[in-house]
Amino acid sequence: MAPGLDGSGLGLPPFLGERYPLGSNSTPQNPRHPRAPMAESATILLIDDDRSLVDVLSMSLADAGFTVRTAADGRAGWETFCAAPPDLVILDLLMPELDGLQVCKLIRRHHTTPIMMLTSRDEEMDKVLGLEMGADDYVTKPFSTRELIARVRAALRRATIRAPGSDDRRQRRRGPLHLDRDRREVRLHDTRLELTATEFELLWTLAKEPGYVHSRQRLIDRVYGEDVVVAARTIDTFVKRLRKKLSEIDPSFTPIETVRAIGYRFISDDHAGNVT
Structure with missing residues (x-):
């Protein structure tokens, strides 16, 4: 309801x-x-x-x-x-x-x-x-x-939203998905997703290396930092949240794949839209 x-x-x-x-x-x-x-x-x-x-x-x-x-x-x-x-x-x-x-x-x-x-x-x-x-x-x-x-x-x-023009300004396109790191903005089919900072960092990390299999611990280190101790299964909950938000816009768009006993990878046929 x-x-x-x-x-x-x-x-x-x-x-x-x-x-x-x-x-x-x-x-x-x-x-x-x-x-x-x-x-x-x-x-x-x-x-x-x-x-x-x-x-x-x-x-x-x-x-x-x-x-x-x-x-x-x-x-x-x-x-x-x-x-x-x-x-x-x-x-x-x-x-x-x-x-x-x-x-x-x-x-x-x-x-x-x-x-x-x-x-x-x-x-x-x-x-x-x-x-x-x-x-x-x-x-x-x-x-x-x-x-x-x-x-x-x-x-x-x-x-933290990085100032435009900083050294690591980047945008990435993965098929219908557009990520803008400067604005902390993600759009799917031009519809904006409202993501928390942690959700954005996780999606950015996965989309940055499509096809690469990330272990849960590697994702924790990338998202939280190596000095923060977080249970490995925490990543599962954030992946679930991301999948739900993506599916609310396009149920057929399922780019985050579970790799059994290891972690996750981002699947995309379009790797040419990367701007660094």
């Missing part, structure tokens, strides 16, 4: 549909996150009901050069997000009022802002659900603040 303008169909509490009806003028401005801040000048929204953890993380993030805003539950977090969309969201999975999955779903309804999910349970299903709702990364409690800050910086790097 399609979501209604009051938020029905999304599994959201009534107060959210009343206060921020989907499709209304009260949704956050600047919805597609076009800003590309330097990592150390970025604004982080930290949403967690653990006050002691919030205090520690706020101090560590501030010491690392970030501007930090906080919220103690999901409802307050969504309202804070709507008032001034941040550059990145750190979001606890289990919270009162509105849980992290619901907040993530709301943000993804209108935004490609990077989202990092915190979970106190090392359950594979929790991680998969978070990623399928649109999170870019997850961290399992307990964790070191150094690890978290490294992952925040990596996520912001992925979200």
Whole structure:
């Protein structure tokens, strides 16, 4: 069932549909996150009901050069997000009022802002659900603040739009698919796909070398960076998200092939459209 303008169909509490009806003028401005801040000048929204953890993380993030805003539950977090969309969201999975999955779903309804999910349970299903709702990364409690800050910086790097004219300006065409790295834009049959920074990096990496078989670990290193530890199966969830978004535009376009026991490769008959 399609979501209604009051938020029905999304599994959201009534107060959210009343206060921020989907499709209304009260949704956050600047919805597609076009800003590309330097990592150390970025604004982080930290949403967690653990006050002691919030205090520690706020101090560590501030010491690392970030501007930090906080919220103690999901409802307050969504309202804070709507008032001034941040550059990145750190979001606890289990919270009162509105849980992290619901907040993530709301943000993804209108935004490609990077989202990092915190979970106190090392359950594979929790991680998969978070990623399928649109999170870019997850961290399992307990964790070191150094690890978290490294992952925040990596996520912001992925979200950075490079200035036109920079040395690595590139566009790539793979059949009906057009990727523009400068604009972080992907179009299929001239229809724009709304991708998160992580989704874009994964698709770019695969499309860059059509026919080449990428292991999951190689894709993790390319997308997240070699200094970030991510479960290999995380890539499977992002591939699933990419396939879904591509199929919504053209069900017959299935360029990402699974290579059993290894990883994935991009299949394309048109390799001549590469511009570097």
